[in-house]
Amino acid sequence: MHRKIIEFLKMLMLAIVLILVFVAYKKSDSDSGGDYVYQTVYDFAMGTSVQVTIYGNKDKSFKPEDVVDEIKELDEKLISWRSEDSELYKLNHEYKVGEPYYISYGLMKPLMDSAVLSNDSFGALDLTIRPLANLWNIEEATSENFTVPTDKDIKDVLKYVDYEAVDVVMYEHDNYVVFDKEGMMLDLGSTGKGYALDVAYETLTEHNVSGAMVSVGGSVLIYGKKDSYKKEDNTWKVGIRNPKGSQEDMIGYLEYPCEEGFSKYISTSGSYEKYIEKDGVIYHHIFDSKTGYPAASGLASVTVVCDNGLKSDGLSTACFVLGYEKSKDLLRHYNAEAIFIDEDNNVTVTDGLKEFYKER
16 A cells, blocks of 8 residues: 555544544533633644644634644645645746746745755755755655665756755845746745744734644644643643654653743654655655755754744754754754754753653
8 A cells, every 4th residue: 555545544543543532531620610621623734634722712713723724724825835826836836047036925934934044054954955855756655666866866956956046035025036046946844834833823822822732743832821721731741752663652752831921832853754665775855955865864853942833843854964963053043952862762852951851
């Protein structure tokens, strides 16, 4: 069976199990007047699983489904490189070298932040990586039809992977992008899920939600407090997956207090997320734009925690490519913390996370 179908079925079964658990334990909280419940929905967007849980919603007309719908619209209409209706897709297929291509502020914001992060990481995160990803095609191929690209093919494609050959410009009231080369493509796959959390945060605050947890694939937003749902469970817990285990196997977790006004963004990039095996060799989907091959930093996963979703998402990819030692300056620059797990499952936690990380 096609590997993507198997992975989808796994996610579907996990969602069903979680829904059953939720239904079994969903109840009123007598401490809050007997009519307090939390709301959770599970869905699929941006090519991955999405979960939204809302606690203490004062606006009864606002539902978790509204957050999911906004994430879907963001992807399909604005930042997807796949969707023909998205603004990014049109940009990639309509631009002319050297000429400004005008874009909306909605697209400019994630592109600008991704371009800055590409520059700050010296291309460890590269928003122009898509031609290389298309060459390898790990996202779509099966072990039966997958072919490892030749060195020549990789060298040829790397001509179009160059974050310095694209300018994202905001000038007065105009936002535009200028490409220096034909054949380039912008891809927000390494920052888009985190950006979706930034958009979700704005929506949650607009509707005065007291607390929420939103996950889009490997990126998670924890926000506010759970109000009085469970006095004995007044913390946020986010699991860190064991790279050598199953999808449900956690090597540890982060635990934060639930507090009004609190928010954290937690994103993980791992070689186990998308990979393919050919002739006994495993090739994963996180590419090093310097070599054209899957990153070989000795890491199995990196989890980054900071105060911005797009940056947590992009930094987790950049740090995976760079490795632990070379990531330190980048993390300090963004006031971010991280958990590094190497290929032998050794865990390294940066100083600012040690009080919040718990081993299983």
